[in-house]
Amino acid sequence: MVNYKEAGVNIEEGYKAVSLMKEYAARTAGSSVLNTLGSFAAMIELPQGYKNPVLVTGTDGVGTKLDIAFRMKKYDTVGIDCVAMCVNDILCHGAKPLFFLDYLACGKLEAEVAASMVKGVSEGCSQCGASLVGGETAEMPGFYRDGEYDIAGFAVGIVDKDEIIDGSSIKEGDALIGIASTGFHSNGYSLIRKVFTDLEEDFQGKSIGEHLLTPTKIYVNTILKLMDKFEIKGMAHITGGGFIENIPRMLPRGVTAVINKSSYPVPDIYQKFTDEGVLEKELYNTFNMGIGFVICVEDSIKEKVIEELILLGERAYNIGCISSGGEGICLK
Incomplete structure (x- = not known):
């Protein structure tokens, strides 16, 4: 009889990874986060003080820099990269980051490695004041080689409509x-x-x-x-x-x-x-x-x-x- 573990997906390792990740996500939770990691979806209350709030979004990954992390067996810094690539982009329009979600994919899940990457995501969120509110960890045997991971993220920020920076006023001499x-x-x-x-x-x-x-x-x-x-x-x-x-x-x-x-x-x-x-x-x-x-x-x-x-x-x-x-x- 074939089961899910023999097919290459270790559910217990996944539970372990999520348990480790929850700690890092909890460190970033702001007052606008209404529920905890593990729900089917994250609920975020828009902060007060905005007259006409506009949500600004961005998504990105880390790319082949991950290969250096695999070879060096150091995984936490690429999580910071993932956050930075997204929040620096939405910042270009004057947006303050509100929350962040990550996507982690691998061939064979190792809970400590995955958690180390999410630890970096947590650190990146802490640096910019965003809450890590959720994500997805996908174990896909045969699709990724063992020991390889991919990570991407999605950030949402906020700015008042009257304060959006779009470059329209740039002129000669600036x-x-x-x-x-x-x-x-x-x-x-x-x-x-x-x-x-x-x-x-x-x-x-x-x-x-x-x-x-x-x-x-x-x-x-x-x-x-x-x-x-x-x-x-x-x-x-x-x-x-x-x-x-x-x-x-x-x-x-x-x-x-x-x-x-x-x-x-x-x-x-x-x-x-x-x-x-x-x-x-x-x-x-x-x-x-x-x-x-x-x-x-x-x-x-x-x-x-x-x-x-x-x-x-x-x-x-x-x-x-x-x-x-x-x-x-x-x-x-």
């Missing part, structure tokens, strides 16, 4: 301010894995593997504080597609983002790609190049904004400006 990244974040890892084949290789006192697993920076708290003091016209999260694809996403028609490449220090680790023959244009079309988030403000306040970002613990630079005519981005 300044572009870049906020430093914490590494490669979660993009370009298919190319990274071709260039960095030895994860034990030392680079500036740490192994390459440690550098590559540095989690994506979550910019939520910094930007929400900045929004309380200054008018931000547009924002871009530098993810897949790098500078070239992401900065133009915040611009209205008829203007160009002019980026001064020498305006900030590009991390030394990118030299490895140049040494391997990767063209500069491809670098700026793949990676964040040391800048994980870009904001657009009036030129007259750029120095004050940078000063405030530094006070908030960020490394920030005036990386360019907006010019009239054309569309997209100009790197010089």
Whole structure:
């Protein structure tokens, strides 16, 4: 007689995983969460104080960065990445994250590994003030190889309709301010894995593997504080597609983002790609190049904004400006 366990799905391991995950989810529960993990659906009460609330949503995954986590046998940081990729995106429209759900899939479930990944999700939610309210853990033998996992997430945030940031007021002469990244974040890892084949290789006192697993920076708290003091016209999260694809996403028609490449220090680790023959244009079309988030403000306040970002613990630079005519981005 064939049973579910012999078919490759261990229900008991699943129960164990959920038990471990509940603890991490409970750490993030805010006052607007009306029920606990384990119900068929999460119930969230909209917070008070919004005149005309708009829900802002985003979903993303971690991609092939997961391969580094498998090889290093370190699973918690990719959970932070999963949250960061979603909440940084909805932040671009001025939204404060409310709650988050994750999706975890594998070939053979190991409760401790799955829980470690969700621990990272919990940490990411704590960093941005979101509640981890649910998710799905799917064990799919024969579909994923044993030891391999995939993780994706879904974030919901809120913003008053009158305070949505959509880039429509951006004009010629406005300044572009870049906020430093914490590494490669979660993009370009298919190319990274071709260039960095030895994860034990030392680079500036740490192994390459440690550098590559540095989690994506979550910019939520910094930007929400900045929004309380200054008018931000547009924002871009530098993810897949790098500078070239992401900065133009915040611009209205008829203007160009002019980026001064020498305006900030590009991390030394990118030299490895140049040494391997990767063209500069491809670098700026793949990676964040040391800048994980870009904001657009009036030129007259750029120095004050940078000063405030530094006070908030960020490394920030005036990386360019907006010019009239054309569309997209100009790197010089």
